[in-house]
């Protein structure tokens with residue numbers, strides 16, 4: 001099997017691409033480390049908490065929580081390449097990395113104090129199944145924390161290409177949709193916070209990084225998809241879509257029954 005195998009996600013492969021790293025920077029989600037810390041606080045992390053990070057990417061979030069809250073953790077991700085990067089970048093005997101699929105987590109029931117998932121749930125082909133898996137592996141009374149894109153209006157056709165996939169909005173649900181998903185799975189004490197300003201900032205950051213990417217492409221150091229060069233003005237469309245409230249970013253937290 002290749003590193004990626006049959007990727008069960010709209011864009012797991014996209015997150016392995018150099019161009020995605022260049023455009024998104026190190027953390028792969030809006031709000032950077034500050035919003036990662038906020039998610040950890042919403043899940044009531046504390047010293048010794050055992051955290052599962054679902055779709056852990058290159059491991060930055062687990063490292064942030066370990067530093068901020070003294071938690072231990074396991075990162076699970078489908079991408080062998082991202083897991084390799086996590087092992088290399090974040091060597092720690094408190095953090096472990098495991099290859100797995102969000103819809104069939106390779107862990108026993110009632111294992112973790114908290115299950116967190118940043119900017120990835122909307123990319124999973126079976127969102128309800130993934131949330132049910134999160135509930136299963138949480139210990140009774142444990143907390144789930146999810147941050148993700150929220151979609152309150154149809155995605156403009158212009159954004160359905162590469163930028164739409166980098167921003168990962170196609171599979172997103174409305175705020176109400178996520179809340180209903182959590183309640184439907186059996187979670188209680190479900191809460192949410194709006195962080196759409198972080199998404200607006202991310203669009204501005206992508207704009208800045210695209211300039212750098214073009215310079216690298218001109219120097220022959222980066223293979224920049226021509227689709228990106230052709231569609232630069234789409235960032236303006238993306239900004240307008242965020243400003244109009246059509247797409248946003250939100251944090252959800254909930255508890256497994258005791």
Ligand SMILES: C[S@@+](CC[C@H](N)C(=O)[O-])C[C@H]1O[C@@H](n2cnc3c(N)ncnc32)[C@H](O)[C@@H]1O
Nearest residue numbers: 009012027028029055057077078079101102118
């Ligand atoms: C937007 S990145 C987010 C990474 C990390 N959570 C962060 O915020 O920095 C999405 C990640 O989800 C992973 N992924 C996508 N679909 C997955 C699935 N079905 N199961 C496990 N991981 C998946 C990708 O490999 C990628 O690392």
